[in-house]
Amino acid sequence: HIVRTASQPKIVVEKSTVPVRAAESICTILRANERPGVRHTVLSNPEFLAEGSAVQDLLRPDRVLIGGERTDKGQEAVQRLVSVYARWVPKERLVTMNLWSSELSKLVANAMLAQRISSINAASAICEATGADVSEVAQAVGADSRIGPRFLCASLGFGGSCFQKDVLNLVYLCECLNLPEVARYWESVVTLNQYQKYRFADKIIVDLFNTVKGKRIAVLGFAFKKDTGDTRESPAIDVCRRLIDEGALLRVYDPKVASSQIRLDLNQPEPDEASDAAVLTVCSDAYSAAEGAHAVVICTEWSEFSQLDFGRIFASMAKPAFVFDGRNVLDHEALLRIGFRVRAVGKRLDCGGV
Numbered sequence: 298h299i300v301r302t303a304s305q306p307k308i309v310v311e312k313s314t315v316p317v318r319a320a321e322s323i324c325t326i327l328r329a330n331e332r333p334g335v336r337h338t339v340l341s342n343p344e345f346l347a348e349g350s351a352v353q354d355l356l357r358p359d360r361v362l363i364g365g366e367r368t369d370k371g372q373e374a375v376q377r378l379v380s381v382y383a384r385w386v387p388k389e390r391l392v393t394m395n396l397w398s399s400e401l402s403k404l405v406a407n408a409m410l411a412q413r414i415s416s417i418n419a420a421s422a423i424c425e426a427t428g429a430d431v432s433e434v435a436q437a438v439g440a441d442s443r444i445g446p447r448f449l450c451a452s453l454g455f456g457g458s459c460f461q462k463d464v465l466n467l468v469y470l471c472e473c474l475n476l477p478e479v480a481r482y483w484e485s486v487v488t489l490n491q492y493q494k495y496r497f498a499d500k501i502i503v504d505l506f507n508t509v510k511g512k513r514i515a516v517l518g519f520a521f522k523k524d525t526g527d528t529r530e531s532p533a534i535d536v537c538r539r540l541i542d543e544g545a546l547l548r549v550y551d552p553k554v555a556s557s558q559i560r561l562d563l564n565q566p567e568p569d570e571a572s573d574a575a576v577l578t579v580c581s582d583a584y585s586a587a588e589g590a591h592a593v594v595i596c597t598e599w600s601e602f603s604q605l606d607f608g609r610i611f612a613s614m615a616k617p618a619f620v621f622d623g624r625n626v627l628d629h630e631a632l633l634r635i636g637f638r639v640r641a642v643g644k645r646l647d648c649g650g651v
């Protein structure tokens with residue numbers, strides 16, 4: 298399309314996360330179709346915004362990567378794009394490099410972020426088995442300035458459209474490059490994430506006396522993280538599917554995700570008439586979701602969940618009433634005082650002491 302319409306040379310900028318050397322394929326296609334004398338240039342300028350903070354990430358990026366060919370024309374194009382960003386991004390944050398470094402940096406950045414979460418989630422399993430507390434471990438580890446405190450929240454697993462896709466992109470790349478050991482290394486980040494989601498779901502089943510058949514379970518939060526209605530690869534999907542497979546009756550509430558999306562993700566079409574024994578009920582608030590439930594399961598860290606009146610929720614639930622906090626966002630001591638049986642990721646709560 299670009300080649301067909303452009304009568305002047307254009308700079309084609311890759312913003313999407315692409316396999317390394319994708320620019321080469323784009324160049325080859327452009328060159329094969331170019332009009333005589335009209336030579337286009339390809340740059341790599343990967344996007345680093347995160348959902349929920351996209352505008353802030355755009356206005357104040359940690360860095361902007363611009364990769365271009367080491368030719369005069371390539372460098373001229375790099376400078377053109379630098380001058381666009383220089384309008385609002387400090388110069389020292391504009392990093393120029395070769396095309397392949399830029400493409401690879403994006404994949405490695407996401408893979409390392411995902412790897413950090415899998416590392417703390419791996420630690421959470423050890424914590425639950427030993428009595429260590431993953432929040433304390435994360436704080437202690439993150440205080441080392443070489444490691445840093447961010448992105449060390451243990452959870453029921455990471456989600457989102459990019460982390461798994463990008464890590465697997467890297468795995469595929471390594472396999473193609475005949476680097477099987479490196480491929481397995483990155484693949485383990487995804488394997489551990491799958492394990493964490495199933496470990497969390499299995500804990501719910503085991504703690505509800507080894508069966509959830511016919512039991513109501515309130516699921517609070519369905520998006521892959523707070524402040525977005527996006528459910529792509531949301532860990533809530535795997536957890537809910539596992540519970541449905543085991544016969545649970547789910548009552549899901551999310552402040553931003555549409556009911557139709559939840560039904561689509563869980564493969565549960567709207568029933569003809571709402572019944573008490575419905576496999577999936579999408580609720581309009583947390584209180585109605587929790588009514589008559591054996592357990593409340595937190596899948597997304599929405600800020601409003603920590604403000605809920607848990608005394609009221611406890612009173613409306615079947616007993617013993619459980620809370621499974623997959624994001625470690627609730628006041629667990631307060632929940633225990635109300636009478637809940639509380640389970641969190643990477644900590645033992647109601648069996649303290651040695």
Ligand SMILES: NC(=O)C1=CN([C@@H]2O[C@H](COP(=O)(O)OP(=O)(O)OC[C@H]3O[C@@H](n4cnc5c(N)ncnc54)[C@H](O)[C@@H]3O)[C@@H](O)[C@H]2O)C=CC1
Pocket residue numbers: 312313314315344345346347348458459
């Ligand atoms: N969603 C996010 O927060 C971020 C996304 N990215 C990257 O930006 C890109 C787009 O992400 P989203 O907008 O979330 O994805 P999306 O899935 O909403 O949009 C992707 C679009 O590309 C089209 N598409 C897919 N394969 C195609 C093909 N072979 N040829 C032509 N069109 C094709 C799809 O039809 C769709 O319209 C991805 O590479 C993603 O990794 C990067 C940073 C943040």
Ligand SMILES: O=C(O)[C@H]1O[C@H](OP(=O)(O)OP(=O)(O)OC[C@H]2O[C@@H](n3ccc(=O)[nH]c3=O)[C@H](O)[C@@H]2O)[C@H](O)[C@@H](O)[C@@H]1O
Pocket residue numbers: 314344345346347348349407410414447448449450451452453454455456457458459460521522523
């Ligand atoms: O390439 C992309 O698409 C983007 O992917 C991520 O952004 P995003 O997927 O929007 O969300 P994150 O904030 O990274 O969270 C991803 C998942 O990890 C989980 N997470 C995050 C942090 C943490 O400590 N623990 C944890 O479980 C979140 O709940 C969420 O499910 C990266 O953070 C962005 O820099 C990148 O641009």
